[in-house]
Amino acid sequence: MTFHNIPSRRPRFLAAAAIALGTLATPLFADENPAPADATLLPVFKQFGEKPGLIALMEDFMVLLVDDPRTRPFFADADQLHVKQALVDQFCVILGGPCKYEGKGMKEAHEKLVINEAQFNALVEDLQKAMDKHEIPFRAQNKLLEKLAPMQREIINRR
Amino acid sequence: MKSPAHSMKTSRVPLRLLFCLLGASVWSTDATIAAETMTVGESTVAVPENNLVGSDKLLLTGGINNVEGSAGGGLTPWAVIGGYGTRDQIGANVFYTRVNVQDYHLDDYGVTVGLFNRVELSYARQRFDTEDVGAALGLGRGFTLGQDILGIKLRLAGDVVLDQQDWTPQFSVGIQYKKNDQGDVLHAVGATDDAGTDFYLNATKLYLGQSLLLNATLRFTKANQMGLLGFGGDRHDGYQPQFEGSVAYLLNRHIAIGAEYRSKPDNLRIATEDDWYDFFVAWAPNKHVTLTLAYAYLGNIVIADNQRGLYASVQVGF
Numbered sequence: 001m002t003f004h005n006i007p008s009r010r011p012r013f014l015a016a017a018a019i020a021l022g023t024l025a026t027p028l029f030a031d032e033n034p035a036p037a038d039a040t041l042l043p044v045f046k047q048f049g050e051k052p053g054l055i056a057l058m059e060d061f062m063v064l065l066v067d068d069p070r071t072r073p074f075f076a077d078a079d080q081l082h083v084k085q086a087l088v089d090q091f092c093v094i095l096g097g098p099c100k101y102e103g104k105g106m107k108e109a110h111e112k113l114v115i116n117e118a119q120f121n122a123l124v125e126d127l128q129k130a131m132d133k134h135e136i137p138f139r140a141q142n143k144l145l146e147k148l149a150p151m152q153r154e155i156i157n158r159r
Numbered sequence: 160m161k162s163p164a165h166s167m168k169t170s171r172v173p174l175r176l177l178f179c180l181l182g183a184s185v186w187s188t189d190a191t192i193a194a195e196t197m198t199v200g201e202s203t204v205a206v207p208e209n210n211l212v213g214s215d216k217l218l219l220t221g222g223i224n225n226v227e228g229s230a231g232g233g234l235t236p237w238a239v240i241g242g243y244g245t246r247d248q249i250g251a252n253v254f255y256t257r258v259n260v261q262d263y264h265l266d267d268y269g270v271t272v273g274l275f276n277r278v279e280l281s282y283a284r285q286r287f288d289t290e291d292v293g294a295a296l297g298l299g300r301g302f303t304l305g306q307d308i309l310g311i312k313l314r315l316a317g318d319v320v321l322d323q324q325d326w327t328p329q330f331s332v333g334i335q336y337k338k339n340d341q342g343d344v345l346h347a348v349g350a351t352d353d354a355g356t357d358f359y360l361n362a363t364k365l366y367l368g369q370s371l372l373l374n375a376t377l378r379f380t381k382a383n384q385m386g387l388l389g390f391g392g393d394r395h396d397g398y399q400p401q402f403e404g405s406v407a408y409l410l411n412r413h414i415a416i417g418a419e420y421r422s423k424p425d426n427l428r429i430a431t432e433d434d435w436y437d438f439f440v441a442w443a444p445n446k447h448v449t450l451t452l453a454y455a456y457l458g459n460i461v462i463a464d465n466q467r468g469l470y471a472s473v474q475v476g477f
Contacts, residue, residue, distance in 0.1 A: 118215035146367035150324035
């Protein structure tokens, strides 16, 4: 089985219009905010080692994602540097940190991939492994996962 | 012992046949969906295989097996579907539980199958040894009451792990069909039936931010001591609602501690029946084994009061 790099494509006009319409539509049809900031999680942000901690965490996280046969197909040929940077910004914003997330929404970022629940859970397990390695306290880990869990609705697109 | 004035109602469910069909349906679906390909622009992307029989749910999210075989806590069922299978998979586990109180002990074993995180099928066999109480009742020392329990549970709505965005719990509805094998003795203690069905509803919520799980169960039952002393009785003979609740706190990825409460009916004149509660620790070193230890308070059972003791359970998953 070979896995080819999925080429990046600029959204066509129709897709862009659909996205624009989507953001104007009712919440039922709009994409969720990929980086909902929660200022109450600032202590958790500190437990993650703030931005330097998140950068180090994503380094190890990416190594695990490429190493794990369940997630490797999605990351081996991806722009890993870009993904790591986007994740740092996303998690930083979520944990109330002083960052800006300028990446795609979760649905858009994942819609060209085919992801099922097992693969989503595999990524969560790899993230837990990386967080354990960086000695992030269990409760702090769960506070982050609490914010990430609902994103599965936009990421899991395959049964 | 008085001989029964009328014949005990018995049911003829071919339990062994159902169990074999259950086992056959699990193993015959051990199939792997071959890799698919999809086309994106000019590229062809191969999609990894999707295993039908799998254990890809997160650790501890299938619960343990309760004494009636359903997934949840040790004494109460939860809304979770047993096993580690995701919405695309079938998962199963077997369990053995031993409860030792001062005057009795219970051996309990069974199998639970989870289908696509939607339906749960379970079978449990309970053997309740009356030890010296059996002798005191004229039944013989070590007289044992046995019970077969067939369960089916359906997840109605919600996902306990993934629904972190609001307050909504995971809801399930379930049935437990129970058949006791000591009809004559049960009638002698005042029970109406040797078989019965429990109906229950659960709402289970995991507050990931607090590492806390809460469960509430509403059960409609006629079972005396969950069926070990038959169903219905000379004090009360109809279905009554019972309430059960659990709380579990995740200490780390592998260990959960908690407490459970289960209210009980009081259908028999011969003996009071008390509510049950326990405090437990569950340890899952990996997805294949979960060990649970609990201290259970079972109250009065027939002529022995204030029964309390150790509950130990091992669950092995595929």
